[in-house]
Amino acid sequence: MSVTHENALLDDALWAGRVFDGQWVAAQGGQQAVVEPATGLLLSQPGIANPQDIAQACAKAASAQREWAKVGPRQRAAIFRAAAGHAEAHFDELALYVARETGAALFKGEHEVREAIVLLHQAAGLLAQPHGVVLPSEGGRLSYARRLPHGVVGVISPFNFPLILSLRSVAPALAAGNAVVLKPDPQTPVSGGFLIARLFEAAGLPKGLLQVLPGGADAGEALCSDPRVGMIAFTGSTGAGRKVAEVAGRNLKKVALELGGKNSLIILEDADLDLAASNAAWGAWLHQGQICMASGRILVHEAIADALVQRLVAKARSLSVGNAARGEAALGPLINARQLQRVDSIVQASLQAGARLEAGGEYHGLCYQPTVLSAVQPGMRAFDEEIFGPVATVVTFSSDAQAIELANQTEYGLSAAVITPSIGRAMAIGEQLHCGLLHINDQTVADECVNPFGGRGHSGNGGSVGGPADWDEYTQWQWVTVKDTPPAYPF
Numbered sequence: 230m231s232v233t234h235e236n237a238l239l240d241d242a243l244w245a246g247r248v249f250d251g252q253w254v255a256a257q258g259g260q261q262a263v264v265e266p267a268t269g270l271l272l273s274q275p276g277i278a279n280p281q282d283i284a285q286a287c288a289k290a291a292s293a294q295r296e297w298a299k300v301g302p303r304q305r306a307a308i309f310r311a312a313a314g315h316a317e318a319h320f321d322e323l324a325l326y327v328a329r330e331t332g333a334a335l336f337k338g339e340h341e342v343r344e345a346i347v348l349l350h351q352a353a354g355l356l357a358q359p360h361g362v363v364l365p366s367e368g369g370r371l372s373y374a375r376r377l378p379h380g381v382v383g384v385i386s387p388f389n390f391p392l393i394l395s396l397r398s399v400a401p402a403l404a405a406g407n408a409v410v411l412k413p414d415p416q417t418p419v420s421g422g423f424l425i426a427r428l429f430e431a432a433g434l435p436k437g438l439l440q441v442l443p444g445g446a447d448a449g450e451a452l453c454s455d456p457r458v459g460m461i462a463f464t465g466s467t468g469a470g471r472k473v474a475e476v477a478g479r480n481l482k483k484v485a486l487e488l489g490g491k492n493s494l495i496i497l498e499d500a501d502l503d504l505a506a507s508n509a510a511w512g513a514w515l516h517q518g519q520i521c522m523a524s525g526r527i528l529v530h531e532a533i534a535d536a537l538v539q540r541l542v543a544k545a546r547s548l549s550v551g552n553a554a555r556g557e558a559a560l561g562p563l564i565n566a567r568q569l570q571r572v573d574s575i576v577q578a579s580l581q582a583g584a585r586l587e588a589g590g591e592y593h594g595l596c597y598q599p600t601v602l603s604a605v606q607p608g609m610r611a612f613d614e615e616i617f618g619p620v621a622t623v624v625t626f627s628s629d630a631q632a633i634e635l636a637n638q639t640e641y642g643l644s645a646a647v648i649t650p651s652i653g654r655a656m657a658i659g660e661q662l663h664c665g666l667l668h669i670n671d672q673t674v675a676d677e678c679v680n681p682f683g684g685r686g687h688s689g690n691g692g693s694v695g696g697p698a699d700w701d702e703y704t705q706w707q708w709v710t711v712k713d714t715p716p717a718y719p720f
């Protein structure tokens with residue numbers, strides 16, 4: 230059941246059994262059905278890459294990259310601007326496809342396409358920036374250092390925000406002169422891969438520079454070990470990231486890891502209760518909680534905990550779950566049955582361990598009701614684990630010191646937030662939180678494509694950024710000296 234219409238950029242027939250190497254070619258790994266989570270309709274049957282497909286893609290990418298590195302910056306930048314133009318021209322079509330394929334509300338699909346346009350313009354802007362420095366040296370000798378591409382960059386991305394999370398690496402990596410082999414999650418092959426292929430195809434990117442091959446862990450590991458790949462940019466779970474780091478490390482590749490999170494939203498006793506409840510609900514339930522920055526722990530001062538829980542329960546009961554891409558519900562389904570069972574098993578295990586079910590805890594199909602658990606404590610799965618489902622996990626504290634201790638009681642370190650009118654107190658708390666992203670008077674989910682984004686500990690190994698720091702990620706230094714004539718050495 231294709232979602233294609235006349236003059237559309239996306240055409241499910243193009244990738245039926247195929248992957249993209251500049252053209253649409255048969256995948257040796259076979260094909261796999263992609264089903265819309267909200268309706269069960271078949272969306273597409275794209276090709277699935279096996280390790281042989283990946284090896285061929287890496288060889289083609291390496292060959293295309295040698296020519297790309299010679300293309301001037303203005304010509305390269307024009308391709309990114311043209312791709313952004315195609316995304317604007319097809320905005321509604323792309324947003325709906327992303328929403329349907331990811332099981333999201335339409336506004337989330339629109340958000341991804343809007344951010345994609347920003348990322349493409351930023352990649353064009355990257356090409357107007359200096360990419361080297363002149364170094365002090367003796368007279369008659371020019372000494373400088375410049376940034377050169379890695380060659381081929383491998384990008385591996387997840388299902389939840391596939392368009393942004395693929396493109397935030399693909400666009401700057403290509404702009405910096407690399408070729409890219411992109412392996413999106415096979416559950417979201419179009420949003421995370423073929424949509425990007427179509428934008429660049431329409432924009433005239435030279436063939437072979439971008440290879441798009443949905444596939445599983447075997448394809449991902451093949452990418453991490455291929456000798457032609459200089460760097461891996463991975464976004465996904467901490468478990469898979471650890472394997473990626475092992476394989477990339479064994480093969481001496483640079484690797485950038487953006488991993489999971491268990492993020493605390495701390496609400497102090499002087500917070501406005503209605504605003505605090507709105508922030509907690511948004512942070513915990515946005516895109517069904519399937520966000521690395523989701524507010525996975527709502528830490529509330531004990532003096533206002535009951536009042537906050539009451540408000541959260543009212544919100545949970547007022548939110549419908551269903552086909553959010555078509556505007557028929559506020560929240561959409563979870564991505565698959567395995568994830569739904571995992572979410573439910575965490576809720577059930579926490580209830581058995583003494584947590585209280587205030588709302589939700591039920592599901593139909595893949596639709597999990599927004600859920601509120603109170604009396605949650607360390608040692609319960611809802612406290613300890615990243616849930617990746619619409620569960621607001623309420624934990625109480627009695628002092629700022631205890632709130633800090635509870636928030637830091639995790640091996641993750643991605644995002645944290647504090648809500649209170651006492652800004653100085655919030656900043657003092659924030660100073661002591663182990664996180665890469667900190668928001669005062671907001672919830673934990675935010676990313677604007679220009680901010681340093683990244684986590685500590687089990688949330689990642691650095692920060693990927695829009696703008697100048699993309700040069701750091703997607704290029705490497707080369708030191709160059711130039712003299713008029715070679716010197717005469719003592720022997």
Ligand code: NAD
Pocket residue numbers: 385386387388389390394412413414415444445446447448449450453464465466467468469470472473487488489490520521522615617684688689
């Ligand atoms: P996942 O790790 O299962 O899959 C992510 C990608 O890795 C997919 O393309 C998958 O096919 C691939 N993969 C899986 N095993 C692999 C292996 N051994 N070698 C190479 N590739 C492999 O993650 P998911 O369930 O799709 O996504 C959810 C997770 O991603 C959550 O933990 C979430 O917090 C995290 N995430 C992090 C960020 C961030 O920027 N920090 C953003 C989004 C999601």
